Amino acid sequence: MTAPDDPPLTGPGRDHGPADDADGTRVVRAGLPAEEPYEPPLPGPVFAAHYHLPGEVEDAPYAYGRDANPTWTRLERAIAELESPEDTDAEAVVFSSGMGAISAVLLSLARPGRTVVLPSDGYNLLAALRDRLEGFGVRVRTAPTGGNAQRHELEGASLLWLETPSNPGLDVCDIRELARLAHEQGALVAVDNTLATPLGQRPLLLGADISVASGTKALTGHGDVLLGYVATRNREVAEAVRGWRKTVGAIPGPMEAWLAHRSLATLDVRGQRQAGNALAVAEALAARPEVSDVRHPGLPGDPAHALASRQMSRYGCVVSFTLPDQAYANRFLAHLRLVSDATSFGGVRSTAERRGRWGGDPVPEGFVRLSVGVEDSADLVADIRRALDAAAPTPS
Known part of the structure; x- marks a missing residue:
């Protein structure tokens, strides 16, 4: 059975709405x-x-x-x-x-x-x-x-x-x-x-x-x-x-x-806010000495940036990075206030996880995937910086 025909729909190529709508x-x-x-x-x-x-x-x-x-x-x-x-x-x-x-x-x-x-x-x-x-x-x-x-x-x-x-x-x-x-x-x-x-x-x-x-x-x-x-x-x-x-x-x-x-209906406004927040978070992470391998296609220095700029109109909400080890990553996640420790990505609420806990991904033990939500950008950056400070090991 093929897709059924419904009454005319709005949108490009239908009975209503020009194809050049933004x-x-x-x-x-x-x-x-x-x-x-x-x-x-x-x-x-x-x-x-x-x-x-x-x-x-x-x-x-x-x-x-x-x-x-x-x-x-x-x-x-x-x-x-x-x-x-x-x-x-x-x-x-x-x-x-x-x-x-x-x-x-x-x-x-x-x-x-x-x-x-x-x-x-x-x-x-x-x-x-x-x-x-x-x-x-x-x-x-x-x-x-x-x-x-x-x-x-x-x-x-x-x-x-x-x-x-x-x-x-x-x-x-x-x-x-x-x-x-x-x-x-x-x-x-x-x-x-x-x-x-x-x-x-x-x-x-x-x-x-x-x-x-x-x-x-x-x-x-x-x-x-x-x-x-x-x-x-x-x-x-x-x-x-x-x-x-x-x-x-x-x-x-x-x-x-x-x-x-x-x-x-809110995909455009959510996506724009998340992409902007993700870039701010990625820039803040890249400035931290304990953080390595920060990846986000929107970062000008990211290996994928030039190609992503040619075929993507926005760079998404996900940032990945690596902390020194599994324990360090777990301490960081535990000290976050605005970012929940959860899998999946793309939601209006920011989440992060140590991806290696699932197995199957070829990533370091301290690898973190962070999905940036629609919270205030400055609040997110401040929360991440605080959690990184708190996660640092106590000098012996």
């Missing part, structure tokens, strides 16, 4: 139905396991709750508008989590005997998916994100998976160049766009075939929704991942989909 305007209105007298701008969630279904199923826009839901439809159209504003053929498919979306792409498009290229420094659950793929007879090659190293593994590949900026190391690769090289090999290109969001980077406009993200992070931004999505302009890919979602049942709840759509 992102701040577009994101507020993305995916909304045409205005109706006395109706809310964003209708509430539709809770339905089944629908009244007269006649045959073939052309029914909504037949069963695992296939489609009007609340998903509005969110999917909103995401498609944001990921590919100029293309009315772009489609999005939403999932119950980011891993649901990632798995749908890799497991529906890979085949025994084919070759998939993954980043060796990507999200740590990619390692589990690599094992799964290899168990199904798929050949998997890996290379780090930095320096476009994956280009050396493309011969004979059918799918190239990029994650840029990478999580948690914040390296960046050239989407346009790698997509060109992969297409010469006949490979599809997927980009994990979680950290950048569609307002910070548009992989489909840079030549990628697929943009994938965990909506759990900055897209929804409040730490209260698990969600994922796949966006593409390739109809066959959209049908494959939609079929995978139906088969495995990785569907989002209507309330989660509605909350995500509601949260999109």
Whole structure:
């Protein structure tokens, strides 16, 4: 079943709204139905396991709750508008989590005997998916994100998976160049766009075939929704991942989909504030002698800055850095007042964690991933400086 047709929607390429609207305007209105007298701008969630279904199923826009839901439809159209504003053929498919979306792409498009290229420094659950793929007879090659190293593994590949900026190391690769090289090999290109969001980077406009993200992070931004999505302009890919979602049942709840759509309206203002705060925090950390390897694409001295400036419109909310050891990092985290010790990133409240506690990431024991929220910038910097002072070991 393909995505059902709803009444005309606002936004670029639809019946309302010019395609040249700025992102701040577009994101507020993305995916909304045409205005109706006395109706809310964003209708509430539709809770339905089944629908009244007269006649045959073939052309029914909504037949069963695992296939489609009007609340998903509005969110999917909103995401498609944001990921590919100029293309009315772009489609999005939403999932119950980011891993649901990632798995749908890799497991529906890979085949025994084919070759998939993954980043060796990507999200740590990619390692589990690599094992799964290899168990199904798929050949998997890996290379780090930095320096476009994956280009050396493309011969004979059918799918190239990029994650840029990478999580948690914040390296960046050239989407346009790698997509060109992969297409010469006949490979599809997927980009994990979680950290950048569609307002910070548009992989489909840079030549990628697929943009994938965990909506759990900055897209929804409040730490209260698990969600994922796949966006593409390739109809066959959209049908494959939609079929995978139906088969495995990785569907989002209507309330989660509605909350995500509601949260999109503030993505631009949240993202701008977080990006500014993140740069201020990164600059403050870089000035501290006990802190090493500060990474944030917005820092002029960051190894990824020049490339990120060419393909990103904002640099995201995540800063990574390394403290001398595990104990030092734990003391630092314990002394923070405004930054919670928690995993995930992209929320309005700042969080940080010693990433090595999970295992699986090739990072030092004192490595910290910090997600910068929308608090006052000066307050955040002051809190971090105080925590660093308190974490210093007492001279013997």
